[in-house]
Amino acid sequence: MTPLFTISLLLLATTAAATTAASRLCSNITIPVQISSRQGLFKKFPILSNFETQAFSQDFTRRAHNLTQELLEDYRTLEGDFNISARYCRPEVAASSTIQLLTHGIGFDKTYWDLSYNNWNYSYVEVATENGYSTLAIDRLGIGNSSHGDPLNTIQAQAEVEALNEVTTKLRNGQVPGIDRIFNRVIHVGHSFGSIQSYWLSALYPNNTDGLVLTGFSPRGSFLATTVAAWNLHNAFLNQPFRFGFQASLPYRLSLNEENNPLRPPPPSLSYQLGLIEKALKRDGYSFTSEQLWELVASTEIGNIVTGFNDTKAPLKYPPGYLTTSDLTASQYVFLNPGFYDLGLAVLSEQTKQPVTTGELLTLGGFPSFSSFAGPVFVFDGDRDQPFCGGDCYAPTGTSSENIAAESKSLFPAQGVFGAYLQPNTGHGINFHYNATAGYHVIQRWLVEHGLRP
Ligand SMILES: *[C@@H]1O[C@H](CO)[C@@H](O)[C@H](O)[C@H]1NC(C)=O
Ligand SMILES: *[C@@H]1O[C@H](CO)[C@@H](O)[C@H](O)[C@H]1NC(C)=O
Ligand SMILES: *[C@@H]1O[C@H](CO)[C@@H](O)[C@H](O)[C@H]1NC(C)=O
Ligand SMILES: *[C@@H]1O[C@H](CO)[C@@H](O)[C@H](O)[C@H]1NC(C)=O
């Protein structure tokens, strides 16, 4: 046997032994951060009803307009204390001094990286820890179990980048409560908006990152209008009232009240409507098959409205201005490649989705035009990515780059090590496609081969 062959066999044996889910230790932690963020002060606009959220989308996507510019009244420095909720995992045996800091994209939270579904078959964290890395997956500022805030003028991209930078510094200094060690190297791994923020951090604080893995990313903003239109954004508290907190709406008054809209049809009595549904379901000779009922619930907003009631859990309470995709079909357009994703997982992700704020939408395009970071950068996209590739990353780019993901190289003029990879048959929501973890192994291998071993 040649030595090389022996080594490959050994490597294979290690990988095979490490595939059980039990080989890592995880804990949930809360990280206090103090941030100072120079950001926009936007003029308020009505955003209470779903008619108004759609008007916002119309204004946002209007051709040859820049809503960010139109609403911008001033800049100000936001200063404040916030909590970042995170889940820390480390390999049970190895004590790695390199950590991957995972930042999720719009529509998700920290659980994007570590789903227990199908025996951890869709878990980035599982793959990274198997390969010897520690991970910290955060809920971005404003989202999930991290501090929430005013969706227009507090929860903006820049504030989230500052929070991410604070978390990074605390990891390096051993100041994260619940993690009793320091990390010499922090690799920033993002998905989508989380990749934009990881890139943004590298531009503002090039010293504070040792490597970037940008999944679901490219420098192109030109598909954003299609994305926002396809989402069919609704207020989170109206879309999933039980989970996102109908209470959040009580202090507000929907603008479509009778006073403002005398011609509005009278409000439906909920018990009358429910009674009609019950009658229809019971009517002789008339019934849905369970498949039809499943389709009716899972593929329409009915599924959202009924999801999430749990009398042991407090709703998340997102105020108006926290928006979300209307239903799973809207999410499919942006995130999923039909035929190649796990439908059960997609339904679960719709039930556990997270919102986007108006402030995030108005500021996510404000990232610096280049980063002086000179370390390793790996861009990893689904080849059918919609929001960053327009549905086909291989389509002619009109540039010298071989595909749209590879165009990201132009953001890093310092010309460090750069790689781009397109995961086959995969949409923007990489994690929900059958073959996701095979792609995650590609990422770990790339890191090891480019100076970022655990
Ligand atoms: C920790 O957070 C995960 C979500 O990231 C959740 O599923 C789990 O229940 C939490 N565990 C505890 C003990 O709070
Ligand atoms: C829109 O306006 C904002 C604020 O002035 C600016 O930062 C941004 O670059 C503009 N976007 C485009 C695409 O011109
Ligand atoms: C952060 O969470 C802790 C509880 O873990 C709480 O006491 C504190 O007030 C929170 N801080 C902020 C700024 O919300
Ligand atoms: C992961 O999914 C694949 C394909 O669906 C399946 O063959 C495999 O058994 C699954 N693995 C685990 C650990 O469930």
Ligand SMILES: *[C@@H]1O[C@H](CO)[C@@H](O)[C@H](O)[C@H]1NC(C)=O
């Ligand atoms: C959410 O945060 C609170 C404190 O801010 C903490 O007590 C709780 O464990 C966290 N839950 C999860 C799931 O992270």
Ligand SMILES: *[C@@H]1O[C@H](CO)[C@@H](O)[C@H](O)[C@H]1NC(C)=O
């Ligand atoms: C951070 O980077 C700057 C250049 O951008 C350099 O001058 C400085 O010495 C670096 N600081 C540390 C602590 O590495």
Ligand SMILES: *[C@@H]1O[C@H](CO)[C@@H](O)[C@H](O)[C@H]1NC(C)=O
């Ligand atoms: C409600 O949440 C708890 C955890 O907080 C969970 O154990 C339980 O399964 C949930 N119930 C439903 C109906 O989802």
Ligand SMILES: *[C@@H]1O[C@H](CO)[C@@H](O)[C@H](O)[C@H]1NC(C)=O
């Ligand atoms: C699964 O992903 C791996 C890594 O990108 C790739 O080599 C393989 O061809 C993919 N398999 C399929 C069936 O797409």
